[in-house]
Amino acid sequence: xxxxxxxxxxxxxxxxGSEDDIILSSRIRLAxxxxxxxxxxxxxxxxxxxxxxxIKNVLLEKKIEVAxxxxxxxxxxxxxxxxxxxxxxxxxxxxxxxFAQDGYGKTLFFDQSEELSIMVNEEDHLRIQVLLPGLGIxxxxxxxxxxxxxxxxxxxxAFSKKWGYxxxxxxxxxxxLRASVMVHIPALNLSSNMTRLFEVVGKLGxxxxxxxxxxxxSAGNIYQISNQITLGKKEEDIIENLExxxxxxxxxxxxxxxxxxxxxxxxxxxxxxRAYGKLKYAYSISTNEAMELLSYVKxxxxxxxxxxxxxxxxxxxxxxIIIRPAHLQSLIxxxxxxxxxxLKRAELIQxxxxxxxxxx
Amino acid sequence: xxxxxxxxxxxxxxxxGSEDDIILSSRIRLAxxxxxxxxxxxxxxxxxxxxxxxIKNVLLEKKIEVAxxxxxxxxxxxxxxxxxxxxxxxxxxxxxxxFAQDGYGKTLFFDQSEELSIMVNEEDHLRIQVLLPGLGIxxxxxxxxxxxxxxxxxxxxAFSKKWGYxxxxxxxxxxxLRASVMVHIPALNLSSNMTRLFEVVGKLGxxxxxxxxxxxxSAGNIYQISNQITLGKKEEDIIENLExxxxxxxxxxxxxxxxxxxxxxxxxxxxxxRAYGKLKYAYSISTNEAMELLSYVKxxxxxxxxxxxxxxxxxxxxxxIIIRPAHLQSLIxxxxxxxxxxLKRAELIQxxxxxxxxxx
Numbered sequence: 030x031x032x033x034x035x036x037x038x039x040x041x042x043x044x045x046g047s048e049d050d051i052i053l054s055s056r057i058r059l060a061x062x063x064x065x066x067x068x069x070x071x072x073x074x075x076x077x078x079x080x081x082x083x084i085k086n087v088l089l090e091k092k093i094e095v096a097x098x099x100x101x102x103x104x105x106x107x108x109x110x111x112x113x114x115x116x117x118x119x120x121x122x123x124x125x126x127x128f129a130q131d132g133y134g135k136t137l138f139f140d141q142s143e144e145l146s147i148m149v150n151e152e153d154h155l156r157i158q159v160l161l162p163g164l165g166i167x168x169x170x171x172x173x174x175x176x177x178x179x180x181x182x183x184x185x186x187a188f189s190k191k192w193g194y195x196x197x198x199x200x201x202x203x204x205x206l207r208a209s210v211m212v213h214i215p216a217l218n219l220s221s222n223m224t225r226l227f228e229v230v231g232k233l234g235x236x237x238x239x240x241x242x243x244x245x246x247s248a249g250n251i252y253q254i255s256n257q258i259t260l261g262k263k264e265e266d267i268i269e270n271l272e273x274x275x276x277x278x279x280x281x282x283x284x285x286x287x288x289x290x291x292x293x294x295x296x297x298x299x300x301x302x303r304a305y306g307k308l309k310y311a312y313s314i315s316t317n318e319a320m321e322l323l324s325y326v327k328x329x330x331x332x333x334x335x336x337x338x339x340x341x342x343x344x345x346x347x348x349x350i351i352i353r354p355a356h357l358q359s360l361i362x363x364x365x366x367x368x369x370x371x372l373k374r375a376e377l378i379q380x381x382x383x384x385x386x387x388x389x
Numbered sequence: 390x391x392x393x394x395x396x397x398x399x400x401x402x403x404x405x406g407s408e409d410d411i412i413l414s415s416r417i418r419l420a421x422x423x424x425x426x427x428x429x430x431x432x433x434x435x436x437x438x439x440x441x442x443x444i445k446n447v448l449l450e451k452k453i454e455v456a457x458x459x460x461x462x463x464x465x466x467x468x469x470x471x472x473x474x475x476x477x478x479x480x481x482x483x484x485x486x487x488f489a490q491d492g493y494g495k496t497l498f499f500d501q502s503e504e505l506s507i508m509v510n511e512e513d514h515l516r517i518q519v520l521l522p523g524l525g526i527x528x529x530x531x532x533x534x535x536x537x538x539x540x541x542x543x544x545x546x547a548f549s550k551k552w553g554y555x556x557x558x559x560x561x562x563x564x565x566l567r568a569s570v571m572v573h574i575p576a577l578n579l580s581s582n583m584t585r586l587f588e589v590v591g592k593l594g595x596x597x598x599x600x601x602x603x604x605x606x607s608a609g610n611i612y613q614i615s616n617q618i619t620l621g622k623k624e625e626d627i628i629e630n631l632e633x634x635x636x637x638x639x640x641x642x643x644x645x646x647x648x649x650x651x652x653x654x655x656x657x658x659x660x661x662x663r664a665y666g667k668l669k670y671a672y673s674i675s676t677n678e679a680m681e682l683l684s685y686v687k688x689x690x691x692x693x694x695x696x697x698x699x700x701x702x703x704x705x706x707x708x709x710i711i712i713r714p715a716h717l718q719s720l721i722x723x724x725x726x727x728x729x730x731x732l733k734r735a736e737l738i739q740x741x742x743x744x745x746x747x748x749x
Contacts (some may be wrong), residue, residue, distance in 0.1 A: 295732065299672040306670025312659040372655065 032378055037357040039121050039143035039160060042350050045054045046163015049342060050331045051279050052213040053251065053349075054124065057173040060196045060205035061155040062154065062187040068197040069134065069150045077134030084147060087183045088138050096175040100140035106134035116355030119241055120278065122160060122211075125151060126241055145176060152197045153205075162346075164275060166208055170268050182375040197256030198329075208271050211240070212278055215250035215328045216285035227280070233274050234251070234258045249320030249349065254278065286332060301329030305340075308378055315373040319352045319378065339382065349382060391737055396717040399481050399503035399520060406523015409702060410691045411639050413571040413611065415526040417533040417628075420556045420565035421515040421540070422547040429494065429510045437494030439682050440514045444507060447543045447733075448498050456535040460500035467495035473515050479601055482520060482571075484600055485511060488710070505536060512557045513565075514542065519698030524635060526568055530628050555622065563620030568631045569577040571600070572638055575610040575688045576645035579657075586641070589732065594618045609709065610679030614638065646692060660687030663699075668738055673731040678711045679738065699742065708741060 041054045063083065066076050088102040098232055107115060107124075108131055118124035123143060128135055128151045139146035148156040149297060150216055159169040171193035187195040193203040201207075227237050238253040254275065256267045289297045304325035307314075315321075325344045329335035331379060352374050358364070361373050396480040401414045407427050422428060426436050426669040467475060467484075468491055477485035483503060488495055488511045499506035517536055519529040547555040555562040561567075577586060593595040599605035600704065614635065616627045649657045664685035667674075674682075687705045689695035708715055712734050719723070721733050 033679070175582040211405075253533045295673050295728065302670040303667055306666030307663055308666075310666025312662045313655050368655065373412075375659075 031360040031380065032362055033360070035362065036117065036351065036356055038347065038350060039123065041144065041160045041162040042121060042346055043343065044162045045342060046161060046165055048279055049130045049163040049346075050327075051213055052164040053123065053162075053346065055161050055164055056207075056209045056211070057157075057159045057166070057169040058207040058209070059155075059157040059173055059177055059193065059271070060153040060207075061157060061177070062195055063154050063198070064185040064187045069152065069154060069264055070197060072134070072150075074133055080134045081128065081134065081149050083184050084136070084138060084149050084155070084180070087180055088147070093140075093176075093179065093318070095145065095179060100142075100145055102138050102140050102145075104136055107131070107137065108133065112249070113355050114356055117359060120353040120355050121350055122241070123158070125156075126146065127151065128156075131364050139170070145172060149266050157314040164210065164220040164272070164279075164286050166210055166272055168267055170208065170264065174264070174311065198366045201259055202277050203266065204262065204264050204268055206264050208257055208268050209238075209253045209255030210271065210284075211251060211253050212275070213251050213327065214278065214282045214285075214322065215324045216289050217278075217282050219289065219300075219387070220285045226278070230254060230274060230278075231257075231268065235271060235274055243385075244316075248317050249324040251320070251324070251349075261372065284326070290332060297332075298334050301325045301332070301334045303389050305329060305335055309377045309382060311381075313368070314375040314378070315371055316353055316374070319374055320349065339384075344381060348378060349385055351381075352378060391720040391740065392722055393720070395722065396477065396711065396716055397503075398707065398710060399483065401504065401520045401522040402706055403624075404480060404704065405702060406521060406525055408411055409706075410640055410687075411525040411573055411642050412524040412635065413522075413573055413679055414482065415459070415488065415521050415529050416569045416571070417517075417519045417529040418559040418565075418567040418569070419515075419517040419537055420513040420554065421517060421537065422555055422557070423514050424545040424707050425611070427513060428513065429512065430557060431476055432494070432510070434493055437510050440492065441496045441509050441541070443544050444496070444498060444509050444515070447524050447540050453536075455505065455539065456532045458532070460505055460651065461497050462500050462504075462505075462558045464496055464498040466495065469500075470475055473715050473718055477719060479615055480713040481520070481710055482601070484508065485489065485516075487511065488516075492551070496589045505532060507536075507540075507566045513561070516704065519576070520705075524570065524632070524639075526570055526628055526635070530568065530624065534624070535576075551623050561619055561738065564622065564624050564627065566619055566624050566627055567615050568628050569613045569615030571611060572614050572642075573609070573611050573684065574638065574642045574645075574688065575684045576649050577638075579649065579660075580645045586638070590614060590634060590638075591617075593630065595631060595634055608677050610685040611680070611684070611709075646688070650692060657692075658694050661685045661692070661694045665689060665695055669742060670739075671735045673728070674738070675733040676734070679734055681711065683708055683712070699744075704741060708738060712738060 051123060063080060066072065066079060069077060087210055092099045092101055093276060115129035118137060119126055119129045123139060128148050134150040136149040137146060139148065141168055146158045159173045159174055161169045173385060189195055194205040196202050196205055217223060230237055234257050236257045239247045240251050256271055302320040308322045323345060326335060326340060330340050351360060357370055357377060358387050360377065408438040423440060426439060430436060437637060452459045475489035475698055478497060479486055483499060483506050484497060488508050488545040496509040497506060498509065504520060506518045517533055521529045530542050549555055554565040556562050556565055562566045577583060590597055594617050595614055596617045598675065599607045600611050615633055651684060664682040668682045668686060683705060686695060711720060717734055719729060720737065
């Protein structure tokens, strides 16, 4: 009925990680440009091809050793992919929304685990990305730093002593580093401390975004917290700052969960159990509602309110991704419209939840 | 956990009946007063005792043969019962709300199946009642007529050639007959044809009431349809008229179900399946919400949208009654407050639904 062959999930989705009751993933992104070539926005086709060619030479030759791990790379040209295939890269956070639009030269390199990837000819020549499950931001930095060194050893980056790494957009000047962590904070959201949290996070030089990054909406109580400032700070300090704020958020979310359980036990148990009942029985369900219900089921499972063993953390993380439109559409195979997809989404969730002793 | 010993359900709840996908029960009530005794509202205690004594003589002597069936009667004095016990009689439609209030002389006679009962010293001396499952209004009339004859053979009714049977309230003058049928019409309610239906029913001399009769609210898409006029018509005509309207309502409800299935399949399947999911998983649930969810589950079961075999028609009818406050409170045993009762209600429903191969 649903064909798993049409989708491939990244290791950040398929593997557990540290603090993964609250932290879904950690991501490092480095914006880099090659010296003596104009930024992609000003490049002609030949120049864009040149960037792709340089990266092919670095990554495709053999197995790459980075930070003690070996990676084998593959690549795809965005323009050769269907909109559906491109959206799947967005849904698993391997591609930005912009990068997934049709356009010459855009090429996505990624290793088999999809832990390490490079968007070539996005806004910058290179967007090096490392994506790990749970709270792994330091490890992600180590990997990103190593692949960055590897690329730099084979070519020359646009770099200024005064400004650091140059980038198409001034907000990325300096380190070119965006470190971000995807947090799942339903209890904080329910306790309506979000505005206050956003303020505090803002004062600490961080920003809160939706699930697909800048300009995207939050869904299922999931937010991306990342550094705002890339200039004038050392990478290690940016990461240290982010991690310490994230540890604070984890603590706050855990407190909020305890308080909910203590002060409003009926409210929270009822909310969670009804979410579970709806997920198991709804006949039609939108992406946003599914994200929200999955969020409460995850919370319920972690608070030991839902006892069923088959609702494993990995099944939930998988569901958080595969119920999104492009993944769902790929699992279905044939093209169907939005409202028909809502029925299939309900069916998929029920199939996955009821599949006992499955591989998840 | 829940003690069945504290409740006793009437046969109209425990047995199936004709057209019982839409018709829950049929009821005949006859208002009768004894000659040469003032109406209960004007009676002193001695006079009230006298009425009780007359009925005891008629009903308690031995097994009573009525319309080819034998009945064994029991009685309770309302003032000796707790408010909880009285409310249970209301919830299973054996007592009016008024009759369940504390007051001298009020005595409820009922046979073991609770199919036949007499409220003594309600507004009138006697309120003879017959309550049958499904559409059984004609049979109920035969039984009521026979017990009426039996009582009349042992005493003398207040009767006027001009007005017929006299009653405390002029609306009951004449035949003293109220014939009513409890209908479950969720599809009509969803298609919002209710106002129109009420109008039509009104023009035909009938009236629509809530689940506990006059002045009570509807719940779970359940309504009582009964004759308005008691004077100037033959009993058989009143019943014939009611039954033909009810058959019309049944047809309308069936049409509405077919139309829903044909024109709004996603809406109705989703509504039903979510109702089922909530019933199976909610942690807290009010009487009114439970009635509404049960209504959709009954609809879903009858429309073959819910396939589970354990949701039998009789389990649903049982649940419609035992989730009501007094029955639930009795099943729990110890006294608890409203909000604690909402948790127990959710638990009770889940226990009953999950009890496979049970006695229902």
